[in-house]
Amino acid sequence: MQSYQASVESVFRALADPMRRAIVKQLSRKQASVSTVAKPLGISLAAVVQHIQVLEECGVISTHKEGRVRMCQVEPRALVVAEQWLSARRNSVSPTG
Amino acid sequence: MQSYQASVESVFRALADPMRRAIVKQLSRKQASVSTVAKPLGISLAAVVQHIQVLEECGVISTHKEGRVRMCQVEPRALVVAEQWLSARRNSVSPTG
DNA sequence: AAAACACTTAAGCGTAAGCTTTACTATAAG
DNA sequence: CTTATAGTAAAGCTTACGCTTAAGTGTTTT
Numbered sequence: 038m039q040s041y042q043a044s045v046e047s048v049f050r051a052l053a054d055p056m057r058r059a060i061v062k063q064l065s066r067k068q069a070s071v072s073t074v075a076k077p078l079g080i081s082l083a084a085v086v087q088h089i090q091v092l093e094e095c096g097v098i099s100t101h102k103e104g105r106v107r108m109c110q111v112e113p114r115a116l117v118v119a120e121q122w123l124s125a126r127r128n129s130v131s132p133t134g
Numbered sequence: 135m136q137s138y139q140a141s142v143e144s145v146f147r148a149l150a151d152p153m154r155r156a157i158v159k160q161l162s163r164k165q166a167s168v169s170t171v172a173k174p175l176g177i178s179l180a181a182v183v184q185h186i187q188v189l190e191e192c193g194v195i196s197t198h199k200e201g202r203v204r205m206c207q208v209e210p211r212a213l214v215v216a217e218q219w220l221s222a223r224r225n226s227v228s229p230t231g
Numbered sequence: 232a233a234a235a236c237a238c239t240t241a242a243g244c245g246t247a248a249g250c251t252t253t254a255c256t257a258t259a260a261g
Numbered sequence: 262c263t264t265a266t267a268g269t270a271a272a273g274c275t276t277a278c279g280c281t282t283a284a285g286t287g288t289t290t291t
Contacts, residue, residue, distance in 0.1 A: 053147045053149075053150035058142070058146070058219075065223040067228075070267080081252080083270085084251075087249075088249085104258060105257060107268065110227070111227045116223055117220075120217055120221060123214075127162070151278085151279080169236090177280070177281090179239095180281075181280055183238070183240090184279075201237090203238085203288090204238070
């Protein structure tokens with residue numbers, strides 16, 4: 038039940054992968070189990086588990102077990118870390134570059 | 135003078151690398167030449183050129199030549215693409231996950 | 232013209248990332 | 262108790278990535 042660190046480094050790294058972005062996209066609509074997340078992705082369950090680990094370690098999602106099922110949900114606060122980095126860069130660009 | 139495409143895929147991919155984020159950070163403060171960008175990074179000039187190519191192809195920076203010098207600057211619009219993706223995910227997370 | 236400068240390009244190298252298969256654990260259902 | 266379900270863990274494979282070195286191009290400076 039510990040929370041993981043959402044560093045700029047780890048969050049951008051995690052979201053660089055299209056599968057992981059697809060996972061985040063799905064989970065942002067509705068929390069879901071690992072198997073449910075896996076279905077539309079077309080890769081092995083083991084691969085999905087690995088992606089979910091990456092996303093959890095950087096704090097982009099959190100999970101908890103209900104019996105033998107692991108439920109996953111997006112943690113918006115980790116996304117803010119990346120958003121803030123981006124807006125900071127964007128806002129410090131002067132009109133002349 | 136063509137503009138490159140800033141897809142979610144290419145922008146997140148580009149920003150996943152710490153060197154490239156450092157480059158964007160520096161350029162967001164002030165436009166600079168390739169050599170100037172290279173100085174604080176501690177890697178070869180050739181490596182920096184490769185990073186700059188990646189950043190330019192995804193539209194995060196633009197460049198133009200002034201004589202033998204290539205000047206680089208951040209393109210805020212490409213950053214917005216990533217910001218919008220993030221805020222879209224964040225905003226569709228319901229209170230219950 | 233010669234030298235220095237600012238890249239640019241190509242080749243190659245080592246590591247890391249994403250995936251698969253296989254085997255295993257824990258929970259739930261029959 | 263047996264079987265099915267849901268996930269976990271480990272090993273190995275392939276490819277992509279970031280980096281270096283070396284050689285080459287175009288532009289200033291001397």
